[in-house]
Amino acid sequence: MITKLILLAVFGIAMAHLEGVVVVYLRKALGLLDSESNKESIGKFNGQYLKIEMTREAATIIMLVIIAYLVGDTWIEKGIFFLWTFAFWDLFYYLSLFILIKWPPALTTIDVLFLIPKPWIAPVWFPIGVSAITILTIAVLFLLHLF
Secondary structure: OHHHHHHHHHHHHHHHHHHHHHHHHHHHHHOOOOOOOHHHHHHHOOHHHHHHHHHHHHHHHHHHHHHHHHHOOOHHHHHHHHHHHHHHHHHHHHHHHHHHHOOOOOOOOEEEEEOOOOOEEEEOHHHHHHHHHHHHHHHHHHHOOOO
16 A cells, blocks of 8 residues: 555656646746746636646546546545545645746745636645645555555
């Protein structure tokens, strides 16, 4: 079980970096400033590119669901593995962006967390906090042998 958790964490971190790189290129291609809030930058997407971005987000979730499905033995394990990998992906996505372009400049920076089904807007500290709590909770449950 520990091997699965470690490998899923590494998978989530690698996926986060890949997505961070894509976002850096996307921001440069659209001429967005690195320090600009994503809430304002979303208005610079035309309808076609916004729909393309929504498909990228859907693909990300599908990949996380599939890897959790393949690795987990029971439905509870599959759910836990999805949340675990999602949390590492989300947390390290922000770390990757910060390393690459020093974004977000602060944890209070407003971001567009998801576009599906409509834009989810919140300060960066919120998804980072939820991801950190998810990782800690699952780690404690594992250490207590509760799954």
